[in-house]
Amino acid sequence: TGKAQIDDNTLDQIEEILITSDIGAETAEMIIDNLRKALKSEKDRSVENVLRLIKIELSKILIDSNNKSQSFIKPYIIVVVGVNGVGKTTSIGKLAYNYKNLGYKVIVGAADTFRAAANEQLEIWAKLAGVEIINSNKGADPSSVVFETIKRAVDENYDIVLIDTAGRLHNKTNLMNELSKIKKVIKKFSDSAPHETLLVVDGTTGQNALIQAIEFSKVIELTGLIITKLDGTAKGGMVFQISKKLKIPIKYIGVGEGIEDLQEFDKETFISALFELK
Amino acid sequence: MFEELSLKIDAALKKITGQGRLTEANISDTLREIRRILLDADVNYKVAKDFIDKVKEKALGKEVIASITPGQLITKIIYDELVELLGGGHSEIFLNPTGATIILVVGLQGSGKTTFSAKLAKRLKERKRKVLLVAADIYRPAAIEQLKILGQQVDVPVFSLEQKDARLVASESLKYVKEKGFDTLIIDTAGRLHVDEEMMKEVADIKEIVKPTETLFVVDSMTGQDAVNSAKAFNETVNFDGIVLSKLDGDARGGAAISIRSVVGKPIKFVSNGEKLENLDVFYPDRLASRILGK
Numbered sequence: 066t067g068k069a070q071i072d073d074n075t076l077d078q079i080e081e082i083l084i085t086s087d088i089g090a091e092t093a094e095m096i097i098d099n100l101r102k103a104l105k106s107e108k109d110r111s112v113e114n115v116l117r118l119i120k121i122e123l124s125k126i127l128i129d130s131n132n133k134s135q136s137f138i139k140p141y142i143i144v145v146v147g148v149n150g151v152g153k154t155t156s157i158g159k160l161a162y163n164y165k166n167l168g169y170k171v172i173v174g175a176a177d178t179f180r181a182a183a184n185e186q187l188e189i190w191a192k193l194a195g196v197e198i199i200n201s202n203k204g205a206d207p208s209s210v211v212f213e214t215i216k217r218a219v220d221e222n223y224d225i226v227l228i229d230t231a232g233r234l235h236n237k238t239n240l241m242n243e244l245s246k247i248k249k250v251i252k253k254f255s256d257s258a259p260h261e262t263l264l265v266v267d268g269t270t271g272q273n274a275l276i277q278a279i280e281f282s283k284v285i286e287l288t289g290l291i292i293t294k295l296d297g298t299a300k301g302g303m304v305f306q307i308s309k310k311l312k313i314p315i316k317y318i319g320v321g322e323g324i325e326d327l328q329e330f331d332k333e334t335f336i337s338a339l340f341e342l343k
Numbered sequence: 344m345f346e347e348l349s350l351k352i353d354a355a356l357k358k359i360t361g362q363g364r365l366t367e368a369n370i371s372d373t374l375r376e377i378r379r380i381l382l383d384a385d386v387n388y389k390v391a392k393d394f395i396d397k398v399k400e401k402a403l404g405k406e407v408i409a410s411i412t413p414g415q416l417i418t419k420i421i422y423d424e425l426v427e428l429l430g431g432g433h434s435e436i437f438l439n440p441t442g443a444t445i446i447l448v449v450g451l452q453g454s455g456k457t458t459f460s461a462k463l464a465k466r467l468k469e470r471k472r473k474v475l476l477v478a479a480d481i482y483r484p485a486a487i488e489q490l491k492i493l494g495q496q497v498d499v500p501v502f503s504l505e506q507k508d509a510r511l512v513a514s515e516s517l518k519y520v521k522e523k524g525f526d527t528l529i530i531d532t533a534g535r536l537h538v539d540e541e542m543m544k545e546v547a548d549i550k551e552i553v554k555p556t557e558t559l560f561v562v563d564s565m566t567g568q569d570a571v572n573s574a575k576a577f578n579e580t581v582n583f584d585g586i587v588l589s590k591l592d593g594d595a596r597g598g599a600a601i602s603i604r605s606v607v608g609k610p611i612k613f614v615s616n617g618e619k620l621e622n623l624d625v626f627y628p629d630r631l632a633s634r635i636l637g638k
């Protein structure tokens with residue numbers, strides 16, 4: 066090992082940090098290769114500088130999210146999708162609360178007509194957030210709930226529509242078809258709708274997250290990600306692959322089960338957290 | 344079996360010609376390939392490292408005989424090692440033949456505890472057990488309602504209290520069981536993070552109160568590298584008896600199971616593979632090993 070080389074031990078440690086954050090072996094490799102290249106023109110090989118450089122590399126991969134959409138189409142329709150148990154309904158409760166606090170008139174639609182007590186769960190959240198809900202019965206057609214919710218929003222001048230959907234694994238064709246039917250119903254109201262489709266990804270998920278994002282985006286155009294459960298020790302590193310492959314920004318992170326536990330995504334904080342022990 | 348993997352390994356070995364034995368030098372590329380497969384399957388970084396070391400130890404010096412390719416040879420070593428790690432045969436839960444059997448179901452948020460509790464209730468009811476489900480999740484909105492609906496679907500009664508005290512629910516359910524003559528109790532608890540001290544204390548207390556026959560840790564098969572942290576913490580707190588691997592009807596490889604197996608050494612007892620209440624299987628190590636290695 067000559068002067069130009071950074072010692073393998075440091076690189077191994079970096080690799081371990083990256084891989085244990087769920088960034089994936091391939092992406093970790095790519096980042097470390099880029100780091101090696103960047104280091105060639107660097108005299109300073111202190112740990113601090115190596116960390117600075119790696120953060121730059123990581124930052125290049127993540128798409129910047131533009132949370133503030135200024136011109137507001139009314140009603141602004143947001144659909145929330147994802148696999149089972151990731152935190153869709155909870156995130157809807159938090160979003161409804163946030164929009165309501167910003168002064169908007171909000172309605173949520175309980176289009177999960179499958180899961181036991183999904184409607185009751187959303188109803189409790191709607192009450193907590195102080196927003197209107199369109200309820201559904203178990204076994205009802207989800208697209209008809211979506212239709213009813215948007216119609217009500219149009220008729221009664223709501224600002225924001227939040228649609229909760231059933232958890233579905235991306236490898237289940239019939240459930241994915243149901244989602245595309247929901248999309249069609251929304252498009253009947255406005256071609257630009259849904260204005261946001263947010264994929265919720267459990268922050269503890271590993272390499273499967275990328276396939277989830279790919280498969281969901283085949284059915285409905287994803288505009289952003291919500292990464293939940295980052296109040297634990299998981300780092301959520303799989304978003305780098307999603308960002309690299311699909312260029313979808315992370316909009317929010319979930320950091321708890323309370324109604325205020327949804328934060329706007331901040332790239333620098335997120336990247337720094339990868340290198341912090343919890 | 345594992346054609347893709349053996350071919351990959353053969354390809355990695357192609358570079359070396361005319362060697363009858365596996366050596367440190369000629370299998371290093373191969374081991375890197377295997378490591379990659381394990382990491383892609385969500386096996387924890389350190390666990391994968393140890394696993395590779397073990398495989399290497401077994402492979403070195405092995406004679407490559409004419410009838411099989413080195414790829415097939417190494418694949419077999421890996422497969423056998425995985426099956427052994429995942430637990431040899433399969434073991435179901437212990438059902439107390441005389442007193443009541445109490446099963447405590449724990450895990451992270453959204454892992455599939457409530458669904459599993461109902462599935463297990465259905466299974467044990469079909470074995471003529473007198474089952475009671477206990478709704479000890481007092482936090483999640485509509486958690487009790489969810490369990491009641493599922494209980495109705497499998498025709499098993501659900502015990503719940505209006506009071507917001509999970510410990511009380513647990514202790515009262517024990518009295519209720521005695522009164523009503525149930526012989527099997529399945530307690531569904533709230534999802535909790537392993538770093539949440541208060542909530543971890545609660546589940547430890549519940550365990551202390553009910554003294555379960557079996558405590559089962561439900562884990563989502565899509566879980567990544569963090570599986571080792573949560574499993575370790577849950578195991579330290581409640582010393583669980585077995586693992587339930589949920590959502591295996593997805594296409595995640597399920598490598599987290601290997602990580603958990605190696606850090607806590609507890610058997611995987613059930614596989615939950617669907618939203619329907621009949622989607623419950625006992626665990627077969629060979630099937631999961633195949634899945635991780637890509638068939």
Ligand SMILES: Nc1nc2c(ncn2[C@@H]2O[C@H](COP(=O)(O)OP(=O)(O)OP(=O)(O)O)[C@@H](O)[C@H]2O)c(=O)[nH]1
Pocket residue numbers: 147148149150151152153154155156177180183230231232233265293294295296297318319320321322326452453483534536
């Ligand atoms: N710790 C933590 N828990 C969360 C977070 N978001 C959601 N949860 C919990 O995760 C569990 C599942 O959340 P839900 O909102 O029901 O998830 P879902 O995606 O709607 O689930 P399905 O509709 O069944 O697919 C619940 O126990 C939530 O309280 C978060 O950011 N942090």
Ligand SMILES: Nc1nc2c(ncn2[C@@H]2O[C@H](COP(=O)(O)OP(=O)(O)OP(=O)(O)O)[C@@H](O)[C@H]2O)c(=O)[nH]1
Pocket residue numbers: 149150180232234450451452453454455456457458459480483486532533534535589590591592593615616617618622
């Ligand atoms: N596809 C599939 N979905 C499952 C499976 N097990 C549970 N689910 C779904 O995963 C979601 C969460 O399941 P729950 O049983 O509510 O999980 P939980 O651990 O009780 O969640 P909390 O109480 O919020 O911590 C629901 O949508 C279930 O229908 C499974 O094996 N396969």
Ligand SMILES: [K+]
Pocket residue numbers: 150151267269452453454563
């Ligand atoms: K999960």
Ligand SMILES: [Mg+2]
Pocket residue numbers: 153154155177180183229230231232
């Ligand atoms: Mg939901």
Ligand SMILES: [Mg+2]
Pocket residue numbers: 456457458480483486531532533534
């Ligand atoms: Mg539950």
